[in-house]
Amino acid sequence: xxxxxxxKNKIKLEPIIFYSxxxxxxxxxxxxxIYPFWNTIxxxxxxxxxxxxxxxxxxxxxxxxxxxxxxxxxxxxxxASINSVLRTVISTVLGVFTSxxxxxxxxxxxxxxxxxxxxxxxxxxxxxxxxIPQYFLIRNLHMIGNxxxxxxxxxxxxxxxxxxxxxxxxxxxxxxxxAQIDGAGxxxxxxxxxxxxxxxxxxxxxxxxxxxxxxSWFDTFIYCFGxxxxxxxxxxxxxxxxxxxxxxxNKSADAVYGNMIVTDSVTPVSIxxxxxxxxSVPILVVYPFLQKYFVNGVMIGxxxx
Amino acid sequence: xxxxxxxxxxxxxxxVERKKLFNRYKSQKSLFFMIIPxxxxxxxxxxxxxxxxxxxxxxxxxxxxxFKSTFVGFDQFKFLFQDRIFWxxxxxxxxxxxxxxxxxxxxxxxxxxxxNEIRSLNFKRITQTASYLPHxxxxxxxxxxxxNILSTYDGTLxxxxxxxxxxxxxILWLGEPNYFWWIVAFSNVWKEVxxxxxxxxxxxxxxDPQLYESCEIDGGNRYHKIWHITLPGIRPTIxxxxxxxxxxxxxxxxxxxxxxxxxxxxxxxxxxxIFVLKYGITLGNYSLATASGMLKSVxxxxxxxxxxxxxxxxxxxxVF
Numbered sequence: 001x002x003x004x005x006x007x008k009n010k011i012k013l014e015p016i017i018f019y020s021x022x023x024x025x026x027x028x029x030x031x032x033x034i035y036p037f038w039n040t041i042x043x044x045x046x047x048x049x050x051x052x053x054x055x056x057x058x059x060x061x062x063x064x065x066x067x068x069x070x071x072x073x074x075x076x077x078x079x080a081s082i083n084s085v086l087r088t089v090i091s092t093v094l095g096v097f098t099s100x101x102x103x104x105x106x107x108x109x110x111x112x113x114x115x116x117x118x119x120x121x122x123x124x125x126x127x128x129x130x131x132i133p134q135y136f137l138i139r140n141l142h143m144i145g146n147x148x149x150x151x152x153x154x155x156x157x158x159x160x161x162x163x164x165x166x167x168x169x170x171x172x173x174x175x176x177x178x179a180q181i182d183g184a185g186x187x188x189x190x191x192x193x194x195x196x197x198x199x200x201x202x203x204x205x206x207x208x209x210x211x212x213x214x215x216s217w218f219d220t221f222i223y224c225f226g227x228x229x230x231x232x233x234x235x236x237x238x239x240x241x242x243x244x245x246x247x248x249x250n251k252s253a254d255a256v257y258g259n260m261i262v263t264d265s266v267t268p269v270s271i272x273x274x275x276x277x278x279x280s281v282p283i284l285v286v287y288p289f290l291q292k293y294f295v296n297g298v299m300i301g302x303x304x305x
Numbered sequence: 306x307x308x309x310x311x312x313x314x315x316x317x318x319x320x321v322e323r324k325k326l327f328n329r330y331k332s333q334k335s336l337f338f339m340i341i342p343x344x345x346x347x348x349x350x351x352x353x354x355x356x357x358x359x360x361x362x363x364x365x366x367x368x369x370x371x372f373k374s375t376f377v378g379f380d381q382f383k384f385l386f387q388d389r390i391f392w393x394x395x396x397x398x399x400x401x402x403x404x405x406x407x408x409x410x411x412x413x414x415x416x417x418x419x420x421n422e423i424r425s426l427n428f429k430r431i432t433q434t435a436s437y438l439p440h441x442x443x444x445x446x447x448x449x450x451x452x453n454i455l456s457t458y459d460g461t462l463x464x465x466x467x468x469x470x471x472x473x474x475x476i477l478w479l480g481e482p483n484y485f486w487w488i489v490a491f492s493n494v495w496k497e498v499x500x501x502x503x504x505x506x507x508x509x510x511x512x513d514p515q516l517y518e519s520c521e522i523d524g525g526n527r528y529h530k531i532w533h534i535t536l537p538g539i540r541p542t543i544x545x546x547x548x549x550x551x552x553x554x555x556x557x558x559x560x561x562x563x564x565x566x567x568x569x570x571x572x573x574x575x576x577x578x579i580f581v582l583k584y585g586i587t588l589g590n591y592s593l594a595t596a597s598g599m600l601k602s603v604x605x606x607x608x609x610x611x612x613x614x615x616x617x618x619x620x621x622x623x624v625f
Contacts (some may be wrong), residue, residue, distance in 0.1 A: 014526070015527075022419055022423065025419060026420070026428070029416065029436060030432055030435045033495070033499070034438060037439075039453070039461065040450060040453070054459035055459065101339050101343065104339070110329070117344065120347070121347060124347060124352075126605075127352075127355070128351075128602055129355045129357055129358065130354075130357075130595060130599060130601070131578075131581050131582065131586070131598055132360065132581065133355070133358060133360065136360075137357065141349075155350075156343055156346055186335040186339065187335050187338070215443030215445075216443075222586065237445045237446060237449065238564065241449050241452065244452065245452065245479075276449055279443070279446060280442050287437065287441050291434060298500075298504060
């Protein structure tokens with residue numbers, strides 16, 4: 001009797017222990033993932049002199065919008081925001097459109113050059129000439145200090161093409177055939193049938209393009225060095241970190257922002273926090289809603305790539 | 306006569322076929338219109354720079370150009386192989402890459418296994434969404450967050466360790482060469498663990514539920530199920546991803562090392578990418594930088610070719 005009771009007890013007890021441990025671990029993971037960012041939000045909304053006293057964790061202690069005011073009053077950071085938005089929007093629209101177009105052509109089984117062209121694009125994933133030859137190419141094309149350097153070099157991504165092509169190949173072929181019988185040309189089929197049908201995968205690609213464009217700073221650093229009118233948010237953020245890294249956190253922000261209306265009440269730590277939030281919130285607001293799409297996209301990419 | 310006939314016939318067939326091919330091209334005119342501009346852009350930005358590799362064999366001066374610069378054969382490579390800094394950067398690249406690879410795999414798989422055991426769908430989804438968050442942050446921002454967390458002045462990690470009584474005074478995490486590789490590895494884990502687990506979670510959901518049921522009937526508990534069913538179920542995925550990632554071993558990342566590797570930790574933080582940047586763009590020694598970049602690319606290409614070949618063969622095997 002007692003044995004049976006014990007057994008029953010054991011069966012009930014084990015899952016409870018397991019689930020509570022597992023849930024605790026997952027909670028910890030969640031905290032570790034979110035806390036650094038959450039803390040930065042709190043710092044960015046806190047009075048910057050008060051922040052220096054330390055101890056800001058989850059909530060701002062002395063709420064203030066002054067850090068953001070300083071950021072948005074700064075000419076350079078406003079230009080940087082505009083450039084970041086512009087490059088993101090343009091490269092996303094063009095990138096999605098061209099990848100989808102190439103993906104469509106390569107998904108047509110009757111296309112004469114299909115094999116060759118597929119390899120032509122695939123190979124770019126593996127072969128890279130390196131930084132210096134690329135730099136000289138951009139220089140020879142007179143694209144240094146030109147906005148097009150943000151759009152053209154990374155426009156066509158073989159990986160995106162493969163993901164889109166794989167998605168298109170899963171669609172019933174009758175979709176295209178029916179349109180062909182009705183006399184529609186390839187471009188029209190692509191524009192009016194394929195683009196709307198492929199919305200889920202295009203949403204994934206759009207997210208990837210946008211994240212890539214929004215988050216890059218290296219091209220600004222290399223190709224648009226010293227051109228204030230072409231600066232981007234991530235690049236300005238990079239300058240802020242470099243300044244704080246090379247001289248500790250107490251370096252004054254005006255070494256970086258000579259023209260900033262630096263008052264005594266704004267410290268580099270707070271400015272950095274505010275710029276961090278401005279430079280990451282646009283994407284963090286969008287991605288949870290695209291989650292179900294990009295999970296599928298990752299799978300297609302992993303299988304085919 | 307007969308021979309002539311056959312020749313004529315062959316010619317006629319050839320003509321018909323050529324006409325057919327021509328018609329195919331003609332009917333696919335719009336496909337060509339759609340793809341040729343994209344091919345031209347790809348050619349310019351991905352293939353044309355390869356001609357710049359010629360610099361690696363020259364003593365390249367920008368004012369002279371490719372044609373007038375003097376050729377020096379393999380001198381740049383010889384210099385490279387004798388350079389202590391190059392080997393140091395080579396080592397750093399490999400070590401950080403391997404650490405990233407191992408930690409990346411272990412944590413992603415572990416996270417996927419634990420998440421798979423969560424019953425509540427909502428809790429699972431929220432955890433997953435949270436775990437993707439760092440993936441969408443740029444390295445610049447991640448580095449800023451890391452430097453805040455590790456700061457000696459009110460940094461979270463130092464505060465926490467002091468509160469727990471592990472340490473007495475704050476540690477300068479980012480100034481100590483011994484810690485740098487681990488900081489890079491754990492930053493990579495933090496940033497990508499959620500994202501990398503997507504594929505494993507997908508593979509787990511594809512495992513036949515009947516297997517779990519039969520394991521239960523045989524008296525298997527939770528850990529038996531994980532060990533004998535879940536892990537073998539995702540093994541093909543793990544192996545293929547592992548092999549593919551080995552092909553990228555020369556890429557240890559660039560941004561975190563560049564942004565956080567200052568001062569004291571320079572000797573352990575610099576990767577080949579930083580070497581290229583330093584020699585090429587900062588010091589203007591374009592030939593040497595191109596040579597090291599080229600070396601890296603060539604090693605990568607060879608590795609990728611090998612790993613692709615292996616994973617291709619394994620794929621065939623797993624089909625049967």
